[in-house]
Amino acid sequence: MVKVDNIIAFPGCAVIDPDTKPAPILTGSDYGRIEVLRQQIHRALLCQRCNLDRACEMISGDRATSVSQASLLLFALLKEHGTHAVTFYRPGAQEFSSAEIWISRVLRAVQHGHERQADALIAWRIEPIGRRRARFLIGRLLDSFLERDAA
Numbered sequence: 421m422v423k424v425d426n427i428i429a430f431p432g433c434a435v436i437d438p439d440t441k442p443a444p445i446l447t448g449s450d451y452g453r454i455e456v457l458r459q460q461i462h463r464a465l466l467c468q469r470c471n472l473d474r475a476c477e478m479i480s481g482d483r484a485t486s487v488s489q490a491s492l493l494l495f496a497l498l499k500e501h502g503t504h505a506v507t508f509y510r511p512g513a514q515e516f517s518s519a520e521i522w523i524s525r526v527l528r529a530v531q532h533g534h535e536r537q538a539d540a541l542i543a544w545r546i547e548p549i550g551r552r553r554a555r556f557l558i559g560r561l562l563d564s565f566l567e568r569d570a571a
Contacts, residue, residue, distance in 0.1 A: 446516065450524040453565055457491055457523065458511045464495035472497055476553050479560060487568060490561035494523075497557060501550025519545075527562050 446454070475493050479485045498506045498519075507517040516524075522545055529538035539555070546554045 445521055446524055447528070449569070450528065453527065454516065454520050454524060455511055456487055456565075457520070458508050458513075460488060460491040461495055461506075461508045463488070464492045464499075472500065472550075472553055476556055480556070485560045485564055487561065487564040490557055490564050494554070494557040494561060497550050497554055498546070501547040501554070502545055503547060504545050523558075526558055527565070530558055530562050531566070 472493065475496075479489060479493070495506070504519070506519045508520055509515060509517055522541060526538055526541045529535075529541060538558070539551075542551050542554050542558070
């Protein structure tokens with residue numbers, strides 16, 4: 421633990437209590453969503469490469485897109501247009517990878533209407549050519565999760 425007795429507070433700045441715990445990175449609903457995605461990524465790894473444009477076109481006309489369909493396409497997009505390696509831990513793991521935390525933050529930003537934050541997070545991990553499709557698939561994935569949670 422760092423000793424903070426010798427730090428002089430700058431006037432007008434908030435003083436941080438060393439015993440303050442940081443805010444949780446993930447919320448309760450994020451844990452359940454990550455578990456579902458952890459199970460789906462194994463299926464995505466077994467699937468053959470698909471035509472993302474055609475697949476997105478097909479599900480755009482179907483409002484009843486399942487979590488499975490949306491997540492499989494999102495993982496395919498991340499594989500094809502991602503700028504970072506996508507790592508998901510095995511189902512039941514207590515820790516979370518940076519990709520799992522990223523997707524949770526994007527879903528939460530879209531859910532709460534924080535469009536700029538969602539766009540910035542998408543831009544951070546996806547090449548420009550795939551961002552429009554990523555935004556669409558993340559929206560569909562969130563809709564599927566919300567519909568499933570309401571049932």
